[in-house]
Amino acid sequence: MSLPANDLEEDEVMQDWSSIAKLANDSPLAALPRRGEKDYEPDGTDLQELLLYRARDAMYSTLEQGVRGAVVKSRVVAYYDPQSHSAVVPKPRGNFLQTMGESDAQGALWLEFFEFMYLAERGTVTPCWKRHDDNNDGDIPLSIEDMYALFKDQQEMDNFAIYSQLKRLGFIVQLASPALSLYPPGLAASSPVRTASNALHRVLSTVSHYRMTLFNGFMYNQWSWYVRRYTSSPQIYESLNKLIQCAAVPHTAHQLYNDYSPQDSSQSLNITFNVWKPNPAFKKKLPELPDFQVATYNKNSTQQSFPTYKELQAVFRSLDYKFSFLARDSDTEFWDNNTYIDGELRSAKLEALQSNPRNKGKAKASKPAPPAKKMKGKKKQRTVSPQVEQMRRPKNGYRSFLLAVMDNGIISFAKISEADFGSEDVWYKPAPGQKNNTAKPQRQTSKIAA
């Protein structure tokens, strides 16, 4: 099947630099340049060499255009702290403050190592090693090579690569942390009630399973068909679909609560990052639940193999993000009342923030934003037929996470979601108006026992 040309992902097409330099200088409003022809392999001709040279030359000349460098006055210095393997910015300044790092009481910003690395690579901060003498100007600047030498292991490096890839594409990325959760605090601890209900559930399911086995033993007896009578096709399906047990997939908040078990370090696959879609209203201190969660996996590592079903299930159980099947993304009220930040409800925290007289001005400024968002959500709301909805459910699945696969520096993402075919009956049900059809004489009557 051939796909239309516009189906090619923009991220995956090489950039064409050949006219960007001209564009930047001459007419900034001109249309983007068209991409050149693609040569698939070297054909040994001078012409190809010439084309390649021109393209390269265009790229270098673009890069050389304009003044590059940092203004000393606006330089932001970050110091590496070997003890905590992180970095501190004593005088933080810049856009990155909105989404990265954590401020302490002194107003300094602490960055995770991968954040530090990312900002240093981009040239946003100047990385330095703090000399612990008294004179301040004796700091040792770090080069990018020095920085790379500070990575502790391969996994940290992979995580950094995945982090920076997502950051460069505009996503907001933070380390996954239990402080931000959909689940009320204390849920994870196995309360006696929960253990008891689990035990009861287990007993009940064993009993029902035993009963099902008996039923199936009868149902699939060769002679049972002469005893049983079905008056519609759905009945036949309903008696058939009891044979195979299906995994229980949580669909509601209550089921999610019961199935939740926080991740522990013994798992072979863990959620590393929380990812939000680009959002200018993002609040670092009061984040919403993340849109995605990312687990990282190195394809070439001998210690890791692709997760088995049990390992995937462990990850599903530990997921903690904006489950799209619970409520719409635009339903801010629902999410605020179901997000716990450090054990406190987000809605309560937001209220406290707004009632705080010091923040009054700020709160007012940020207030008009949510209604606008809601309007947008309403616009998108379209009614879909139940059949379409039914086909969407198994396609989208329920709980899902992103598996970031690192293969020799090339990152690819896979969305792994839990599907539940066992809860969807897709057999054909004639619409009420079609009933006349079924009453027509059958073509295959001779086939039916008389």
Place this chain on the structure above:
Amino acid sequence: MSKRTANALRYKYPLPVHPLVLPELIVHNPISWAVWLYQYVRQCNALAERISVTITPEGNAFPHIEVRDPTDMMYLWDNGFFGTGQLSRSEPTWFERKQLELSKDTVGGGKQLSLEQITRSRRQQRQEFKQQREKVEAELLALRQQGVITPEEESKVLEREREKLRAYRESHSSLKELPGDDTSLPDDIFDDEGNLRRLEALELLPVEALFLTYALPILDISPKELIDSIISSDDPAALDRLLMHYTAYHHYRSQGWCVRSGIKFGCDYILYKRGPPFQHAEFCVQVLDSEDSKPYTWYASTARVCGGASKTLILCYVTRNSSPEQTRRWAADGKLADVLSSMSVGEVVYRRWVPGRNRD
């Protein structure tokens, strides 16, 4: 009659077992109760005569499970899309096609092309187009090697050639009937009286055959006989594999999906919501043991192939809740209900995720 209503009538029943046809029950008319009751007791869902299957060669690693009777072949296809015609795309239509083809001299004129002919003619068109394109590329390379062309000229030449190719494609877009390619068939496709012989059989997948004898009373072979004749006793792994695949097959069939082999898309099964004549398959299913872990490339390449055909890849993990020895013992004793009740399935959707497309 439109194609849609014709199809709806033809494929009215999703399974080869039909529901009972009962007279209307009128509450205030006791005679209607009696008629109803009489019909209810007299009728039966099972077929009057089971469909006979031939398994050849017995005990082979790749046995063929064939249904040879033409009425039975069509019955299995019309009622749930079971099996594949050996000489057809899927519906066993070889005999009718061949007859139509042979009668062409007498009828002549605009004839309707069969699905197989359309596929063949499309493939040939595509191949011809590719040959044209290769020619253009070779010409361009020759020009480059002679060094008589500048980049600007080249892009002009390319534009011109592309225009030509487009025109070529448009002028060749009508489908035409190609001569038959039945050269691989034996010479004696006619019997002594000069009539076309029915060479085609409907071939069933092992899981399909098992479903039709174990879950539904259709084939004239018992489940145990079937398993014994398609799986040799010295290969327990093959038995495990069959039971695992059957678990998945039964699971989807019993939820109402039309399950067919997914070999064209590099996976185990494809799921149609109603059946091939109604819409494209939506899902590709790979059946895996819950302990399985394949190399990442396997998942990625399967997902690419399925994604390329705009289908969703489902990894169907089958968990065995009893030991393999126990399962094999049950299977040997013919206690398939015990085996299958001890299995459970869990599904995972594997989909490539492109960051740039999921930003907002």
